Ligand SMILES: Nc1ncnc2c1ncn2[C@@H]1O[C@H](COP(=O)(O)OP(=O)(O)OP(=O)(O)O)[C@@H](O)[C@H]1O
């Protein structure tokens with residue numbers, strides 16, 4: 281061998297070592313994820329055993345043997361506050377048990393889906409206890425919404441943030457230090473705890489005087505860097521338990537992975553916590569994935585048609601887009617099509633952003649078109665649809681984002697537009713994140729699936745026993761012919777093409793690969809549409825037969841497709857690759873019309889009235905006056921006296937708005953039947969059927985997890 285040959289072989293060996301190292305890295309990452317999954321499955325197994333042993337409570341589970349559903353001495357006072365102050369007639373799953381655990385002085389971890397009603401779990405004990413409850417919440421906008429909502433209920437709540445005036449600060453400090461004033465709940469950002477010594481010293485005085493009733497940490501997943509919204513200042517909140525050991529801590533989050541839970545109880549220093557886990561299931565949400573056209577105008581036309589057909593009464597919605605530019609374009613195109621829409625992203629100044637958010641929160645703007653920047657601060661309960669114009673970056677993010685629909689428990693829809701061609705766009709953004717690609721491929725698998733119930737993917741992801749979907753996803757509601765196509769021969773051709781490319785030191789993007797396949801092997805792929813070839817390549821990525829590689833240019837990061845760790849197995853015939861292709865759709869058992877149940881005349885009137893009352897009441901949110909659910913109840917039951925009204929919306933609201941509400945109902949009833957005598961009207965009312973809740977094509981079982 282001459283030196284040139286040796287050098288060539290040396291380079292070749294080095295190349296192979298690098299390849300092996302890359303495969304080892306992939307395998308190590310996979311092993312890490314499998315260990316993680318193993319621990320989740322072990323917890324799941326225990327949970328399943330508990331459920332089988334019938335120790336579960338409603339749809340949620342408390343991982344402790346104490347009976348939190350029994351009777352407690354504060355029961356009747358709690359019931360009174362719940363109805364007459366909060367206007368809530370019955371507890372949702374786990375709420376009562378959590379209140380009881382907090383009232384018993386225990387540290388509590390609450391994992392409850394978005395919109396599940398976590399706020400009540402600390403606000404109710406805050407009113408039951410003497411003294412002041414401290415609530416840590418990550419965002420100013422969330423805090424402002426909460427304080428405003430509480431003020432509308434006549435509850436004295438304050439906030440201490442960077443935006444608090446000197447005068448308000450003085451009032452708050454007086455309350456803390458001297459117990460002067462009526463403040464019951466104090467909201468702060470985590471920065472106050474970690475950065476303001478003055479605040480901490482006042483809080484210590486409050487605690488030592490026995491006036492710090494409880495500490496609530498809302499959005500507690502922000503403590504963990506494995507969570508999707510890690511906030512460094514949340515890491516310092518452990519100081520609260522150290523300084524105030526006797527004040528019960530209640531940590532609340534909608535995110536349920538085991539890793540995040542472990543992290544946050546450690547950081548908050550609450551080892552003896554009682555855990556309440558409610559299901560991640562959102563039975564009122566209908567999940568669907570639609571094929572996304574490569575022509576952007578077609579996608580916008582479809583979205584506009586969906587909104588106009590299904591939500592003609594200006595019902596609120598969110599559209600998530602990939603980029604800021606896309607947000608602006610989509611919002612503009614929707615406006616051209618007559619839909620009231622505006623964009624929201626991080627490039628806008630905060631005043632403009634807040635303005636859009638407020639118009640939407642007050643239901644003066646129907647659709648907000650946002651990037652992920654439109655996130656945690658969304659408190660609007662009556663969002664009827666969340667559309668993803670592009671993929672989310674993980675199942676978890678998708679769960680969070682789509683979960684902003686239907687927080688009031690009423691039927692709502694989550695629609696995702698998927699096209700395999702969007703995968704490289706998203707992967708080039710996330711590949712450098714911890715498990716970024718792994719997470720992305722999770723949601724891609726959700727989209728590529730043509731058989732598996734969409735809901736079951738969520739259950740699996742959050743390590744929860746499967747539950748019935750009740751036909752509330754596209755794959756369960758509509759049976760379509762799904763063909764499973766063996767694509768091993770396609771895979772072998774693709775691998776050999778990529779081997780050639782690699783030999784000549786070239787790289788190939790997914791789109792280039794599709795074009796080349798069509799040009800050189802049309803006989804092989806002639807039975808597949810372009811989108812299906814893309815789907816095939818993405819499936820090979822998911823199956824690790826191929827892998828993505830990334831390279832930076834001056835302007836962007838490009839994603840290329842190359843040979844993955846399991847390619848050899850396909851070449852050797854040891855691994856079979858299949859894709860699922862949809863045939864014709866058959867509608868089964870559900871109506872094929874896509875019309876939402878129009879609100880009744882009285883519901884429209886009450887909706888208008890709540891907006892009017894809200895603006896008269898210092899510009900609070902209309903849903904703080906009456907929730908959509910309360911409007912449904914009122915128009916079904918049509919109360920005729922303040923006493924009746926009180927049983928439906930509670931004393932505080934009845935006293936504040938009762939006369940106007942009754943007047944409106946009365947006016948409407950007379951308008952409906954002007955000639956009827958009072959008795960006849962009464963009879964008629966008794967006959968009025970409750971409007972069934974329908975969601976476009978399906979009848980929905982309302983709030984199956986409500987306690988009686
Ligand atoms: N028992 C109940 N009955 C009826 N409505 C309720 C009940 N509990 C809470 N709600 C309502 O449900 C909506 C969502 O409640 P809340 O804001 O507490 O949700 P959350 O669990 O904190 O959700 P997120 O994770 O999105 O912050 C609110 O409008 C609230 O008034």
Ligand SMILES: [Mg+2]
Pocket residue numbers: 398399498
């Ligand atoms: Mg909340």
